Amino acid sequence: MKQSLIIAAIFSLFLGASISSEAQLKPRPDAFPPEADEFAPKALQMASSVEQMAGWDCYPTYETYLAMMQQWVYSFPNLCHIDTIGTSIRGRLILSMYIEPTTDDDLYRPEFFYSSTIHGDEITGFVMMLRLIDTLLHGYGSNPQYTNLINRTRISINPLANPDGTYYRGNNTVQGSRRYNANNVDLNRNYPDPFATTKAALQQENEMMISYVSAHNFLLSANLHGGSEVMNYPWDSFTSRQQPHPNADWWEEVCRRFVDTSRAYNSSHFRDVNSQGYIAGGDWYVISGGRQDYMNYVHNCLELTMEISTQKSLSSDRLPEYWQFLQHPLVNYIAEIHSLPYGVGIVPTEAKSAVSVYPNPAVGSIILRGFPSGEIAALCDIAGRELNRFTIGGESTTIDISVLPAGIYIIRCAGGITKFVKQ
């Protein structure tokens, strides 16, 4: 009891410090209701045919979106196919374009994932992802950078994760789009939160997304949002002082490269939250139930939240301007999968499920499940530093963790590796 009180006191100290030092930051749009200008009518020109999307200065109707996806598969049958991730509550399709060349080689290609518009009114990324698919497919065989990237990488692009939010007023308009799904739930607060004790009932869109990402082995991904311009790297559940991400240095380099490349094309962007254009998510605003932390923690997939436009629903005539400074960093970010930090992606998928810890999160002690009897296991902090060693005594070995400070820990042995949260 006393200890948890002390931890709570330390926690509130950190929290207090972080709030005062970040008082100058723009509030995170994810955390607040939309500002008044989000309701103002905007020029949201709609394209009701694939041809009308030629200038990339319109938003597609729902049917045009589906037609574009199908046309790419028709035009590039040896280069892409559509994965149906699932359907929304109102029966709209949640799709991903899977880009991979049909070849005879058995080259290992790491899997990359882009997903946009989990908040239905943050629609800039929707069109950016469609244009990215188009650019990559048309560039294969003619643009050496794109050809090389596609030859070495499995790329999956989900342009629209929350179609009911985007087409809230019907399939022919994105005017009146909204953040939530049809059940009025914020999907980016609804993922199983490894750090929270209470779990929200999983929404259909997220349940299907979880099945999709579980069936793949994505090593690097990004979730595209709007309302600000900033690269938001993990964790979202903690400030960087409470719990830095083990790859925080790598994240900062990747974010810096993204922002620098975009500013080479237009120096005025990624400046509304801070001057550097990137931030540890929790230092901006702590949230729980977000997809980013879920992907990082549960799937060992390095996922970044990209806030790409200060307007959530960007006027359609500005979409080409945004593409101009986002195209190159978006492509380059995919290529970052070929220089991941040491240790990422080397945990075999089988090992992820072979061993586990119960309960998780835990307070006083944990029970190890599935660890081979007689093995030596190591308790490590999230950075991989070994804190303790012990011998597995058999099924249901119990370990006292009451003295550990709150945080994320790893238990590893020859038979597998697992993580748990000490509260």
Ligand SMILES: [Zn+2]
């Ligand atoms: Zn958002």
